[in-house]
Amino acid sequence: MERVYNPKEIEKKWQKIWEEEKAFAASQDFTRPKYYALVEFPYPSGQGLHVGHPRPYTALDIVARKRRMEGYNVLYPMGWDAFGLPTENYAIKNHIHPRIVTQNNVKRFKEQLQTLGYSFDWDREINTTDPNYYHWTQWIFLKLFKAGLAYKAEMPINWCTSCKVGLANEEVVNGRCERCGAEVVRRVKSQWMLRITEYADKLIDGLDTVDYIERVKVSQKNWIGRSHGAEVDFPIKGKQETLRIYTTRPDTLFGVTYMVISPEHPYLTKFSDEIRNLDEIRAYQESASKKSDFERSELAKEKTGVKIDGLTAVNPVNGQEIPIWVSDYVLMSYGTGAIMAVPAHDERDWEFAKKFHMPIIQVVESAKGAVDVNQAAFTDVATGRMVNSGFLTGMEVEKAKEAILNYLEKEGIGTKKTNYKLRDWVFSRQRYWGEPIPIVKCPKCGYVPIPEDQLPLELPDVESYMPTDNGESPLAAMRSWVETTCPCCGGKAERETDTMPQWAGSSWYFIRYTDPDNRQALASKEAMEYWLPVDWYNGGMEHTTLHLLYSRFWHRFLYDQGVVPCAEPYRKRTSHGMILGENGEKMSKSRGNVVNPDDIVNEFGADTLRTYEMFIGAFDLSAAWSQEGVRGCRRFLERVWKLRDLVVDETPGELTADGYSRALETKMHQTIKKVSNDYESLKYNTGIAAMMSLINEFYKAGKVTREEFRTLLILLNPVAPHITEELWESAGYEGRLYQAKWPAWDEAKTVESVLEIAVQINGKVRATIQLPADVSKEDAIAAGKAAVADRLTGTIVKEIYVLGRLVNLVQK
RNA sequence: GCCGGCGUGGCGGAAUGGCAGACGCGGCAGACUCAAAAUCUGUUUAUGGUGACAUAGUAUGGGUUCAAGUCCCAUCGCCGGCACCA
Numbered sequence: 058m059e060r061v062y063n064p065k066e067i068e069k070k071w072q073k074i075w076e077e078e079k080a081f082a083a084s085q086d087f088t089r090p091k092y093y094a095l096v097e098f099p100y101p102s103g104q105g106l107h108v109g110h111p112r113p114y115t116a117l118d119i120v121a122r123k124r125r126m127e128g129y130n131v132l133y134p135m136g137w138d139a140f141g142l143p144t145e146n147y148a149i150k151n152h153i154h155p156r157i158v159t160q161n162n163v164k165r166f167k168e169q170l171q172t173l174g175y176s177f178d179w180d181r182e183i184n185t186t187d188p189n190y191y192h193w194t195q196w197i198f199l200k201l202f203k204a205g206l207a208y209k210a211e212m213p214i215n216w217c218t219s220c221k222v223g224l225a226n227e228e229v230v231n232g233r234c235e236r237c238g239a240e241v242v243r244r245v246k247s248q249w250m251l252r253i254t255e256y257a258d259k260l261i262d263g264l265d266t267v268d269y270i271e272r273v274k275v276s277q278k279n280w281i282g283r284s285h286g287a288e289v290d291f292p293i294k295g296k297q298e299t300l301r302i303y304t305t306r307p308d309t310l311f312g313v314t315y316m317v318i319s320p321e322h323p324y325l326t327k328f329s330d331e332i333r334n335l336d337e338i339r340a341y342q343e344s345a346s347k348k349s350d351f352e353r354s355e356l357a358k359e360k361t362g363v364k365i366d367g368l369t370a371v372n373p374v375n376g377q378e379i380p381i382w383v384s385d386y387v388l389m390s391y392g393t394g395a396i397m398a399v400p401a402h403d404e405r406d407w408e409f410a411k412k413f414h415m416p417i418i419q420v421v422e423s424a425k426g427a428v429d430v431n432q433a434a435f436t437d438v439a440t441g442r443m444v445n446s447g448f449l450t451g452m453e454v455e456k457a458k459e460a461i462l463n464y465l466e467k468e469g470i471g472t473k474k475t476n477y478k479l480r481d482w483v484f485s486r487q488r489y490w491g492e493p494i495p496i497v498k499c500p501k502c503g504y505v506p507i508p509e510d511q512l513p514l515e516l517p518d519v520e521s522y523m524p525t526d527n528g529e530s531p532l533a534a535m536r537s538w539v540e541t542t543c544p545c546c547g548g549k550a551e552r553e554t555d556t557m558p559q560w561a562g563s564s565w566y567f568i569r570y571t572d573p574d575n576r577q578a579l580a581s582k583e584a585m586e587y588w589l590p591v592d593w594y595n596g597g598m599e600h601t602t603l604h605l606l607y608s609r610f611w612h613r614f615l616y617d618q619g620v621v622p623c624a625e626p627y628r629k630r631t632s633h634g635m636i637l638g639e640n641g642e643k644m645s646k647s648r649g650n651v652v653n654p655d656d657i658v659n660e661f662g663a664d665t666l667r668t669y670e671m672f673i674g675a676f677d678l679s680a681a682w683s684q685e686g687v688r689g690c691r692r693f694l695e696r697v698w699k700l701r702d703l704v705v706d707e708t709p710g711e712l713t714a715d716g717y718s719r720a721l722e723t724k725m726h727q728t729i730k731k732v733s734n735d736y737e738s739l740k741y742n743t744g745i746a747a748m749m750s751l752i753n754e755f756y757k758a759g760k761v762t763r764e765e766f767r768t769l770l771i772l773l774n775p776v777a778p779h780i781t782e783e784l785w786e787s788a789g790y791e792g793r794l795y796q797a798k799w800p801a802w803d804e805a806k807t808v809e810s811v812l813e814i815a816v817q818i819n820g821k822v823r824a825t826i827q828l829p830a831d832v833s834k835e836d837a838i839a840a841g842k843a844a845v846a847d848r849l850t851g852t853i854v855k856e857i858y859v860l861g862r863l864v865n866l867v868q869k
Numbered sequence: 870g871c872c873g874g875c876g877u878g879g880c881g882g883a884a885u886g887g888c889a890g891a892c893g894c895g896g897c898a899g900a901c902u903c904a905a906a907a908u909c910u911g912u913u914u915a916u917g918g919u920g921a922c923a924u925a926g927u928a929u930g931g932g933u934u935c936a937a938g939u940c941c942c943a944u945c946g947c948c949g950g951c952a953c954c955a
Contacts, residue, residue: 748892
């Protein structure tokens with residue numbers, strides 16, 4: 058064995074051995090307890106692996122390796138989310154088929170991941186672009202279609218001017234494309250949509266049954282945006298029709314001073330004959346339609362609007378006549394596109410009322426004291442009590458809501474209504490490199506699904522992948538593929554030419570890992586019943602309202618269809634923080650602060666990179682890269698390496714003669730406990746710190762017993778698998794380290810035999826004393842008093858002893 | 870604006886309400902070396918003191934408690950998400 062620590066050599070050696078021995082293959086023995094650990098599979102980009110990737114991968118590799126040592130049958134898989142725009146764009150630019158580009162990128166990514174020594178079960182590798190995989194992506198789409206959850210709609214979509222593709226709402230960030238940052242404009246197009254809104258309640262309520270970190274739950278809830286309220290019909294003066302509005306504050310109905318409808322509201326057309334200032338209204342509609350959604354919200358500071366001359370609403374609870382306005386602060390896409398304005402108790406209405414000099418009527422007062430609704434809207438529901446509100450006057454807000462809802466329903470004026478911010482999922486992309494949507498459009502039969510036995514519908518080879526400005530997919534130009542016959546009537550028909558978004562393949566990939574080669578089904582019942590749900594899923598916060606929500610939707614749907622055995626796909630979800638550049642900024646080529654993982658592996662070794670990324674700081678917070686920090690971790694591993702020179706053939710716990718052993722035994726048990734717990738709770742940094750501290754003790758003692766060294770190797774193995782496996786072999790321990798059993802700690806042995814007790818007077822430490830572990834409260838206090846006798850000048854009014862920690866004497 | 874999270878040495882960061890600063894980095898001093906690097910040892914919150922020690926100290930101001938970085942109230946600052954959703 059080498060004298061010096063040479064990671065290049067030993068890392069290759071062990072990676073080869075693990076592969077040959079199939080060390081980390083998940084067993085199909087369904088009688089053993091299972092553990093399914095999952096990390097988000099990467100998009101194999103041309104840039105190769107980023108130093109951000111190893112952070113979550115190492116974290117769950119630690120968990121997976123520990124679980125195997127604890128006797129679980131572990132599934133820790135990896136694959137490729139390989140459909141996507143960058144690949145397609147690269148293919149166009151360099152005239153290479155996207156399939157080839159993908160193959161090359163996957164190869165590079167896989168090599169890079171393999172140099173890091175992850176315990177992935179590579180036999181289960183999957184690729185979303187493999188027809189045997191997307192067969193089942195298409196199959197799920199057909200299920201959705203048949204269940205009425207996939208539909209085609211003519212609607213304004215978010216069109217990225219640079220990618221030349223429609224985007225889902227979730228993919229638009231501040232009016233710009235999430236991917237490329239280019240401006241997003243509205244375009245009307247016929248699109249495939251998925252009715253995720255149908256699942257809004259299930260997606261919110263399901264969150265109560267899973268163990269996700271709080272901020273993930275909160276953002277999903279906010280994104281779905283469920284609110285409870287009422288729809289109320291306001292009669293229009295002199296007409297049969299009523300104006301239906303949505304409100305979450307029906308209790309404030311007596312405070313309505315005007316109404317507002319959205320510029321797109323159909324009544325503006327329907328009642329155009331009645332409207333006397335039609336030109337003005339048309340002009341306003343025109344200017345509103347020119348604004349993008351982004352501009353509309355950007356200009357939120359300044360409200361605009363026009364009063365409709367000729368239409369008047371009537372308040373159904375008190376008969377008061379109310380003017381109707383048009384303003385773009387009311388959105389057609391939420392609620393009914395019309396609101397009742399209560400400026401006294403809504404900030405937006407208040408602002409609008411101030412600008413256009415509308416009356417402000419207070420109908421809620423605060424139990425805490427006077428409020429002046431001419432200065433600001435009063436929106437506090439908790440302390441509110443009704444005034445000026447007819448039969449509601451005197452009630453608390455919550456009571457009043459109930460009372461008015463009952464009244465509205467009884468009188469047939471309104472109904473309870475729940476609304477959501479969530480919109481249906483735009484599922485079409487006008488690009489080549491995605492799963493073809495398995496639908497045929499027949500002039501007689503409409504949209505017809507392709508028979509299941511004809512799946513997968515493979516992507517044809519086309520000559521040009523160039524995106525088109527007219528919004529058609531490149532597939533549309535391939536007539537021989539487009540022209541087909543209707544599966545229903547046999548007549549001439551055309552294929553759908555849009556493809557699925559990148560989120561399709563990743564919405565169910567964790568199911569495929571349980572049975573990746575199945576040709577009859579997306580996975581066998583037995584495999585799904587055994588492996589699902591995923592026990593621990595870690596991924597980026599940026600996927601909270603995209604991938605995570607989409608995949609929960611699909612899974613819940615499959616559960617309702619009886620395909621999968623559980624309602625929620627992931628039992629536990631955690632998130633890692635970003636790794637920033639050395640200057641604390643996000644890593645990017647333009648900032649020149651990118652760190653390449655290959656360079657770190659070459660210079661320091663994979664074990665150092667793994668250790669460093671786990672030691673860098675709290676797992677869920679972002680952390681800046683530090684080359685000096687990397688060096689420190691390498692130094693730690695060097696010290697572990699050299700520790701073998703200090704190994705002595707002695708039994709731990711029996712060497713009290715030199716006074717070192719008992720203390721070390723305690724430290725050992727404390728470390729086993731700390732490391733075991735920290736690996737479970739994402740506190741890798743303190744777990745590693747505990748091991749550093751332990752070996753510092755070994756160095757101080759000048760020796761380490763065979764048993765202690767063995768335990769240390771097991772504890773460190775999940776973090777630094779290669780060096781520990783090598784040391785294990787050279788020290789001659791039995792079998793392979795990866796087959797070893799995770800050590801247990803003895804709680805009794807984690808307690809120090811000699812207690813260091815702080816003695817405080819009035820909370821300030823005045824002395825430190827040593828006492829035997831089994832000291833009584835009385836003796837501890839007496840010893841404490843003795844230690845600070847010269848300072849005890851007053852009367853002691855209280856004596857506190859905190860077991861094993863301190864004595865506090867309170868004197869006057 | 871709303872919702873989350875955070876604020877601790879020169880730096881990354883530790884602390885079930887119980888001795889703040891574990892562990893690492895960097896610095897300083899020493900050992901080894903002709904020398905340097907690497908390695909090892911010691912030291913490292915600030916102020917005062919040769920020293921034991923004393924005093925102050927976890928963004929700011931209050932409060933609860935025998936005891937507060939930790940709990941409560943208010944303020945300031947930073948980061949992330951959502952943003953006219955009635």
